[in-house]
Amino acid sequence: MQKFDFLVIGGGVAGLTYALEVASHGTVAVLFKRDLEDSSTSWAQGGVAAVATEKDSFELHIQDTLVAGAGICSQDTVRMVVEEGPARIADLIRFGAEFDRRDKGDYHLHQEGGHSRRRIYHAADASGRVIQRSLLNACLNHSNIKFITNAIAIDLITTHKLGMQRKEQNCVLGAYVMHAGRIDSYVAKRVLVATGGAGKVYLYTSNPDIATGDGIAMCYRAGVAVANLEFFQFHPTCLYHPDARTFLITEAMRGEGGTLRRINGERFMHKYHKDEELAPRDTVARAIDLELKKHGEDYVLLDISHRGAVFVKEHFPTIYERCLKYGFDITTRPIPVVPAAHYCCGGVVTGLWGETSVRNLYAAGEVAHTGLHGANRLASNSILEGLVFGYRAARRSLDGFKEGSLWQSVPGWDPGSAVDADEQVVISHNWDEIRRFMWNYVGIVRSNKRLERAYNRNRNILEEIRDYYWNFKLTPDLIELRNLSLVADLVIRCAMARHESRGLHYNIDFPLTRESWAKDTVLRPETSGAH
Numbered sequence: 001m002q003k004f005d006f007l008v009i010g011g012g013v014a015g016l017t018y019a020l021e022v023a024s025h026g027t028v029a030v031l032f033k034r035d036l037e038d039s040s041t042s043w044a045q046g047g048v049a050a051v052a053t054e055k056d057s058f059e060l061h062i063q064d065t066l067v068a069g070a071g072i073c074s075q076d077t078v079r080m081v082v083e084e085g086p087a088r089i090a091d092l093i094r095f096g097a098e099f100d101r102r103d104k105g106d107y108h109l110h111q112e113g114g115h116s117r118r119r120i121y122h123a124a125d126a127s128g129r130v131i132q133r134s135l136l137n138a139c140l141n142h143s144n145i146k147f148i149t150n151a152i153a154i155d156l157i158t159t160h161k162l163g164m165q166r167k168e169q170n171c172v173l174g175a176y177v178m179h180a181g182r183i184d185s186y187v188a189k190r191v192l193v194a195t196g197g198a199g200k201v202y203l204y205t206s207n208p209d210i211a212t213g214d215g216i217a218m219c220y221r222a223g224v225a226v227a228n229l230e231f232f233q234f235h236p237t238c239l240y241h242p243d244a245r246t247f248l249i250t251e252a253m254r255g256e257g258g259t260l261r262r263i264n265g266e267r268f269m270h271k272y273h274k275d276e277e278l279a280p281r282d283t284v285a286r287a288i289d290l291e292l293k294k295h296g297e298d299y300v301l302l303d304i305s306h307r308g309a310v311f312v313k314e315h316f317p318t319i320y321e322r323c324l325k326y327g328f329d330i331t332t333r334p335i336p337v338v339p340a341a342h343y344c345c346g347g348v349v350t351g352l353w354g355e356t357s358v359r360n361l362y363a364a365g366e367v368a369h370t371g372l373h374g375a376n377r378l379a380s381n382s383i384l385e386g387l388v389f390g391y392r393a394a395r396r397s398l399d400g401f402k403e404g405s406l407w408q409s410v411p412g413w414d415p416g417s418a419v420d421a422d423e424q425v426v427i428s429h430n431w432d433e434i435r436r437f438m439w440n441y442v443g444i445v446r447s448n449k450r451l452e453r454a455y456n457r458n459r460n461i462l463e464e465i466r467d468y469y470w471n472f473k474l475t476p477d478l479i480e481l482r483n484l485s486l487v488a489d490l491v492i493r494c495a496m497a498r499h500e501s502r503g504l505h506y507n508i509d510f511p512l513t514r515e516s517w518a519k520d521t522v523l524r525p526e527t528s529g530a531h
Helices: 013-025 058-068 075-094 127-140 214-221 281-295 309-315 317-325 381-397 425-441 448-471 476-497
Strands: 006-009 028-031 145-148 151-158 172-179 182-187 190-193 232-239 259-261 300-303 335-344 347-349 361-363
Touching (some): 013 028, 013 145, 013 190, 013 381, 127 145, 151 476, 190 214, 190 381, 214 347, 214 361, 281 335, 309 317, 361 381, 425 476
Parallel strands (some): 006 190, 028 145
Antiparallel strands (some): 151 172, 232 335
């Protein structure tokens, strides 16, 4: 048994922010599924949005967020996050994050789709990596924080799961974790789930390999509701190349004048939105999808070459170098791009302090549904959300923190009669099948028939995996597959429950947006449907 005061599952912006805030009050364990920089935060190119100039205002940022969210954002959450944003940016800068500045010393701010002002703090096109490293360095300098790499959480440990205090509110005690070839119980007074998103549920995604929806699945199995998982954001522009399926081309490139064209050079975004290339992401992704299907083409072109080589290399050095490796010089020619699953706007239901319905359990970052994003995330609001809710969850975690714990009541992992797996093909086949039918049936454009097909196929897979899970010894692949299949089920059920098209969810059988559906789609573990 490993004992800590605070257990943080996930080492991205939300998890590290939380760890820094609570570390002076007790011991902290931060679990990294792979290495220290293998998080969704590190992959973020665009930056973090916050009001920074006199030409901008909280009200404008709030309004932009609400418009993108298509009518179902929580206005209280939006206002809180926007108004607390500048203070959290100041914290990042204090921790060492160096954002790009102009010659006069003021910050160079990007403008991205859906934003009415320039308000995106960035470090060229590698903002996430800069933010991640600054937070990591700050944590490494704190003696109370322990990093544990290559550690994969299996399930949360709660009082109700252990048959304890059934008449009282369910309480988290820690998690079972696979690390260094063994499974151990990690117990803590407070647990934060900050595992990021679930992009790997789709065949094509901009997400890192770790994004298998672990936190969503674990919290749901622990009794926490999830919401709005039908709203999966597809980033419009990922590089189209067989060796670069997960390389995202930042939206800031379109913000700096990049244009979208068909293979024949024809621009098309003016047919879909008045803001053309700066339209919200769902509009751009759906426009590209429609153009590809209409003309039977495999990709569209993104062109920034007209801005000149000096400008492009200065503003997008990472993308320039990476594309060059694949044979594309973005300073002289357009590059082929396609949409890919990018961001999960729904997740584990939390309150304004990151708290869940399970006592002492918090969730922050992409894993959580806070009400900020509604039906569509405004660009660069994601890192902002992780910062704000990581901080707020930490402050709330300290309430009553010195009260006693239930460490002594947590049993070790029981493998039962599980044996070594006789073949791995079951895992690899189901993994591939889930991602393919999710892409084909629950992708950018959906229909009732497609969703029903996906639901029926996944139900069979869920049963197979459930049997396999209890009969054979665990491996990281099996843990991820179990989570992936459950998240696929939750996404499908949320999509089936929403009888309209809104934001990121587009169903050809319900093409209109209906005012009566201006609400969250919530799935509770004790029920079989959405409410």
